[in-house]
Amino acid sequence: xxxxxxxxxxxxxxxxxxxxxxxxxxxxxxxxxxxxxxxxxxxxxxxxxxxxxxxxxxxxxxxxxxxxxxxxxxxxxxxxxxxxxxxxxxxxxxxxxxxxxxxxxxxxxxxxxxxxxxxxxxxxxxxxxxxxxxxxxxxxxxxxxxxxxxxxxxxxxxxxxxxxxxxxxxxxxxxxxxxxxxxxxxxxxxxxxxxxxxxxxxxxxxxxxxxxxxxxxxxxxxxxxxxxxxxxxxxxxxxxxxxxxxxxxxxxxxxxxxxxxxxxxxxxxxxxxxxxxxxxxxxxxxxxxxxxxxxxxxxxxxxxxxxxxxxxxxxxxxxxxxxxxxxxxxxxxxxxxxxxxxxxxxxxxxxxxxxxxxxxxxxxxxxxxxxxxxxxxxxxx
Amino acid sequence: xxxxxxxxxxxxxxxxxxxxxxxxxxxxxxxxxxxxxxxxxxxxxxxxxxxxxxxxxxxxxxxxxxxxxxxxxxxxxxxxxxxxxxxxxxxxxxxxxxxxxxxxxxxxxxxxxxxxxxxxxxxxxxxxxxxxxxxxxxxxxxxxxxxxxxxxxxxxxxxxxxxxxxxxxxxxxxxxxxxxxxxxxxxxxxxxxxxxxxxxxxxxxxxxxxxxxxxxxxxxxxxxxxxxxxxxxxxxxxxxxxxxxxxxxxxxxxxxxxxxxxxxxxxxxxxxxxxxxxxxxxxxxxxxxxxxxxxxxxxxxxxxxxxxxxxxxxxxxxxxxxxxxxxxxxxxxx
Numbered sequence: 072x073x074x075x076x077x078x079x080x081x082x083x084x085x086x087x088x089x090x091x092x093x094x095x096x097x098x099x100x101x102x103x104x105x106x107x108x109x110x111x112x113x114x115x116x117x118x119x120x121x122x123x124x125x126x127x128x129x130x131x132x133x134x135x136x137x138x139x140x141x142x143x144x145x146x147x148x149x150x151x152x153x154x155x156x157x158x159x160x161x162x163x164x165x166x167x168x169x170x171x172x173x174x175x176x177x178x179x180x181x182x183x184x185x186x187x188x189x190x191x192x193x194x195x196x197x198x199x200x201x202x203x204x205x206x207x208x209x210x211x212x213x214x215x216x217x218x219x220x221x222x223x224x225x226x227x228x229x230x231x232x233x234x235x236x237x238x239x240x241x242x243x244x245x246x247x248x249x250x251x252x253x254x255x256x257x258x259x260x261x262x263x264x265x266x267x268x269x270x271x272x273x274x275x276x277x278x279x280x281x282x283x284x285x286x287x288x289x290x291x292x293x294x295x296x297x298x299x300x301x302x303x304x305x306x307x308x309x310x311x312x313x314x315x316x317x318x319x320x321x322x323x324x325x326x327x328x329x330x331x332x333x334x335x336x337x338x339x340x341x342x343x344x345x346x347x348x349x350x351x352x353x354x355x356x357x358x359x360x361x362x363x364x365x366x367x368x369x370x371x372x373x374x375x376x377x378x379x380x381x382x383x384x385x386x387x388x389x390x391x392x393x394x395x396x397x398x399x400x401x402x403x404x405x406x407x408x409x410x411x412x413x414x415x416x417x418x419x420x421x422x423x424x425x426x427x428x429x430x431x432x433x434x435x436x437x438x439x440x441x442x443x444x445x446x447x448x449x450x451x452x
Numbered sequence: 453x454x455x456x457x458x459x460x461x462x463x464x465x466x467x468x469x470x471x472x473x474x475x476x477x478x479x480x481x482x483x484x485x486x487x488x489x490x491x492x493x494x495x496x497x498x499x500x501x502x503x504x505x506x507x508x509x510x511x512x513x514x515x516x517x518x519x520x521x522x523x524x525x526x527x528x529x530x531x532x533x534x535x536x537x538x539x540x541x542x543x544x545x546x547x548x549x550x551x552x553x554x555x556x557x558x559x560x561x562x563x564x565x566x567x568x569x570x571x572x573x574x575x576x577x578x579x580x581x582x583x584x585x586x587x588x589x590x591x592x593x594x595x596x597x598x599x600x601x602x603x604x605x606x607x608x609x610x611x612x613x614x615x616x617x618x619x620x621x622x623x624x625x626x627x628x629x630x631x632x633x634x635x636x637x638x639x640x641x642x643x644x645x646x647x648x649x650x651x652x653x654x655x656x657x658x659x660x661x662x663x664x665x666x667x668x669x670x671x672x673x674x675x676x677x678x679x680x681x682x683x684x685x686x687x688x689x690x691x692x693x694x695x696x697x698x699x700x701x702x703x704x705x706x707x708x709x710x711x712x713x714x715x716x717x718x719x720x721x722x723x724x725x726x727x728x729x730x731x732x733x734x735x736x737x738x739x740x741x742x743x744x745x746x747x748x749x750x751x752x753x754x755x756x757x758x759x760x761x762x763x764x765x766x767x768x769x770x771x772x773x774x775x776x777x778x779x780x781x782x783x784x785x786x
Contacts, residue, residue, distance in 0.1 A: 202561040213529070214561055218553045224519050225554070228526020235482075235508055236530070254546070258519030265514055266523075420564040421599055423622040426652065426699035 093302045100295035100307040104339050107314040108372045116314050118382050124161060124313040125373045125383070126391040131157035131181045132370060133395035135344075137402050138180070138194065142348040146406045148199040151178045155343030158313035158369035159275045161185050163243055166320040174213045174226040174244040178275075182245060183212045190398060191405045200410035220250040223259030223272065230268040230327075241327045243271045243320070249280025251294050260335065264301040269327035271320060272335045275310060277342040282355040298335035310338030311369040314376075341367075414440060458639040463611045467497050467573075467629065469642060470615035471535060475505050478533060481619060483510040485520060485537030485573075494539055495575055495634055517547040521572065525554050528568040535619055541576040542585035548593070555624045556599030571618045571625050576604075577670040577720050579632035579767055581760040588757055589721035594626045595697050595730070601651055602697040604628040606672035608638035610695060613648030621651060630670035652699035656708060660690035663714040663777050666705055666731055668694040671718045671768055678773040687777055697727060705731070706738045713744040714780045718768050723751030745781035 075081075107113050135154040141147040153160050156178075164185035167173060175182050183193045187210045195204020196215055203214035213229075216222035226244035233240035250256055251274055263270045274294050278285060291297055298305030304326075308319040316338055323334035341364035345352035352361075365371075377383035418425055418433040425433065474481045483501055485493070489512035492499030502510040513520050517538060524534035538544035551572070559567045578587030594602045601623055605611040611629070618625035657672060658679050665675040672693045679689035692708050694701065709715045715735050717728040728749035735747050750768045758766045 201563065202557075203563075206565045207529075207562060208565060214558075214566070218549060221522065221549060221553060224522025224550070225526035225529060228523030228528075229530045230526070231523060232527040232530035232532045235532075242526075255518055255522060255549075258514075258516040258522065261514055261516065262519045262523050416563070420560045420562075422559070422601075422699075423567065424650075427702060428700065 095299050098299045098302070098304045100293060100298075100305040100337070104307045104309045105315050105319055106309040106312050107318060108312045108376045113314070113376055114380075116376075118380070120317065121314065121373070121377055121380075121382060122387060124158075124165070124317065125370075125377060125387075126394060127161040127165065127185055128157045128313060128370045128373055129391040130395040130398055131161055131185065133399050134181055134184060134190065134402070137399040138197075139344065139348060141402070141406050144407075147194060147197050149347050149349060150194075150197055151347045152342075152344040153178050153181050155364060155368065156275055156277055156310065156340045157181065158316050159245075159273065159310050159338045159340055162313055162316040162320055163245060163273055166317060166324050167241070167243055169211070170238070170240050171324070172211045172213065172226065172229055172240065172242045174222045174242060175215050176219070176222065176245050176247060176250065177215050177217045178247065179245045180215060183210075183215065186210050186212055188212050190402050194402075194406070198406070198410065200412055201416075220246050220253035220255040220259070222246075223250075223255055224262060226270050227259050227263045227266065227268050227333075230263075230270045231266050234269060239328060241269045241271065241324050243273060243324065245273050245275065247280065248274060248276040248278070248285055248288055248294060249283065250274075251297065252280075252288055260297070260301045260303070260333075263333040264303045267330070267332040269330075270333040271323040271327055272333065273320065274335065274337045275340055276337055277310075277340050279342055279346070279356070281346045281350065282352075284355075293337060295335060295337035301335075303333045303335060306334060306336045308336060308338050310340030311364075311367050312372055313369055314373075340369075458641050460637040461608050461640040461642060462635050462637050463605070463608050463629075464495065464497055464634040465642075466608045466612040466640060466645070467615055468499055468501070469645065470612045470619070471498065471501060472504065473645070474535070474616060474619045475501060475509055478619075480531060480533045481509070481535060482527065482532050483535045483537070484513050484524065485511075486513060486515050486539050488512060488537050493537060495631065497573070497629070497634075498537065517544060518550050521547040521550040521555065521570075524570050525550060525558070525568060528570050529566060533569045533571075533619060535571045535573065538572060538574045540582075540586050541574055541588040541590050544572075544574050544590065547572075551594075551600070551624075551626075552597050556597045559623070560599060567622050568624050569622045571615070571621075571627055573615075573627045573629060575631040575634075576628045577630050577632060578757060578763050579670060579720075581763075583760060584757070587760075587763065589719065589752065591628055591697055591719075592721055592726050594628075595727055599624070600698060601625040602628065603651055603695065604630060604669035604697070605695065606630065606633065606657075606669055606693050608636070608640045609646065610648060610693075612640075612645045614651070614695060616645075616647040617649045617651050620647070620649075625651070628669060632670050633673070636673070648695070652696045652701060654692050654694045654696070654701035654704040656690060656704070657693045658689070658691040660688040660712065662688045662712055663716065663780060664690045664692055664705075664708045664712045665716050665718055665773065666692050666694065666708075666735070667718040668697065670720060674768060674770060675718050675773060678770045678777075681770055682774060682777060685774070685778075689777065700731075700734065702734060702738065705735060709735050709739045710742040713742055714777075715739070715743070715747045716750055716773065716776045716780070717747065718750045718773055720752050720767055722754045723749050724754045726751050745779075748776045748779060750776045
């Protein structure tokens with residue numbers, strides 16, 4: 072007996088389980104990155120916001136310069152600079168409410184500082200006296216995450232938990248272009264979309280993952296296009312246009328807050344400095360490329376706009392610079408003091424209660440330290 | 453004196469009951485994983501939980517272990533107490549980075565500001581005729597990661613008691629469930645189940661005088677069987693069920709071996725680089741002058757877990773344990 076004979080007459084139909092799901096068209100990013108500065112839209116931008124962003128950009132640039140200088144003085148073990156990316160760093164911090172959460176990657180110290188984390192505590196990881204130097208709950212900034220993209224599912228879980236508790240909280244998670252190749256990026260995007268979690272993913276596409284350019288990282292039409300596969304909107308923005316980034320992220324945050332689910336924002340920017348102070352960028356990119364981006368510098372774009380609209384007088388420039396210098400001076404002063412270290416801290420926070428084995432090891436270290444303090448004579452041998 | 457109604461119950465039932473009671477007692481407890489909702493898990497350990505507590509408390513997640521554990525981290529950051537199910541031992545490996553780089557370290561990284569009270573349930577071990585990737589004993593990987601507790605029950609009562617304690621713990625706990633004991637039955641009183649606290653205490657399952665078998669999880673019943681069989685040889689074996697690999701109960705183990713003077717460590721995990729090496733070293737360091745013979749190990753062979761038709765040759769059995777006991781230099785000693 073054939074299957075046809077068993078089943079009887081039938082009408083050809085699509086596979087029974089198949090049904091059209093989300094319409095992809097509204098999720099697609101625009102062909103061109105969204106810009107405000109230098110376009111007609113700039114006239115509508117709030118002067119107060121422009122001034123505020125400008126001051127933050129100047130401050131951020133100074134912070135990057137000072138931190139980089141501290142690596143040369145041996146005061147920081149390493150510093151992954153966000154010079155050239157200040158628009159993204161600053162906008163990500165400013166779009167959030169106090170009750171929201173920021174999930175920075177290791178390059179986003181500046182975003183943490185712009186959100187109010189103490190500038191020295193934000194650098195503890197990179198000085199090396201502890202891992203996370205600030206209490207994440209104080210400013211609602213998760214620890215700077217070094218393993219790429221691993222912080223993204225945390226942001227999704229936190230946003231999901233907040234929603235389960237009925238709290239009006241949005242999580243904004245930051246990642247780079249290289250990070251989008253990681254499995255955790257994919258899993259976080261998928262969980263966020265399935266759970267309809269109030270999360271905003273900000274991808275800073277700065278052109279390079281250390282030395283590897285984007286073309287070797289992905290064959291996607293753009294990183295923003297990746298959103299469509301998960302069923303969430305993808306947005307493409309000029310990442311050096313602080314007003315545009317602020318606007319696009321702000322919309323995504325409002326969308327998430329209103330129950331609209333997650334958004335992926337790709338911000339096109341450029342890492343002006345090398346990957347870190349330990350990297351040599353001349354091995355993988357030309358100076359002309361860097362120069363082209365210096366002409367598209369976030370502070371330059373903002374200054375041009377403010378000047379054209381007559382919003383930037385000498386006082387405003389001086390005030391921004393003084394504020395930035397004060398931040399740098401404070402950083403210098405405090406970072407030039409040796410951190411106070413207690414080796415006993417090594418055992419303090421491994422478990423809620425130290426295990427017997429850790430107590431034994433703690434006692435061993437204590438004895439070693441006491442012997443060291445007593446010196447060769449005090450050791451009594 | 454109250455009469456306690458002891459009834460036969462399976463380890464699976466005790467585990468389900470533990471999660472049910474935890475969900476009922478604490479609104480911050482959330483169960484999540486693959487197939488844990490509607491289906492009740494492939495081993496039915498979460499059976500009925502979604503129905504009783506709703507999909508938000510017992511959640512079917514997308515099929516992605518790093519995503520499951522990674523989102524659980526975020527949920528714990530926000531004050532929830534996630535109980536994560538990894539479907540099988542070998543399917544937990546994608547979550548390894550989240551476990552090692554974040555779950556185990558977050559408390560330490562933040563100087564105690566951000567503890568992660570996550571319980572990660574992992575059905576583990578062989579002996580159920582599982583095809584490849586369904587029978588691994590992965591405890592050594594977890595033991596080698598500071599910041600995690602690693603716990604495994606061997607009895608129905610402990611399954612309940614240890615899982616409740618794991619969920620209540622403010623530290624992350626890798627909770628290894630010996631899947632071949634899921635359907636083992638013990639007399640148990642589900643009316644007054646006991647929580648086993650604190651985590652980290654071993655228990656002497658069978659007192660004996662001539663040798664200590666140090667074991668845990670699926671090998672505990674095997675060791676008890678071996679101890680019974682050993683009586684015919686004139687050996688009186690003590691069986692220590694570790695229950696917790698981290699923290700490790702040196703006190704109970706040391707006291708036992710000092711008493712018996714001989715020790716064999718028994719587990720399914722591969723011997724080389726396995727838990728037995730650490731345990732044997734600890735015993736030697738603490739009991740050297742009490743030992744009549746070197747500490748021996750009966751472990752899985754140093755091979756990838758075998759196909760099911762050959763697994764009986766790999767798993768530590770009664771004969772192999774008795775062989776090891778027989779090699780403990782009886783002629784030279786007491």
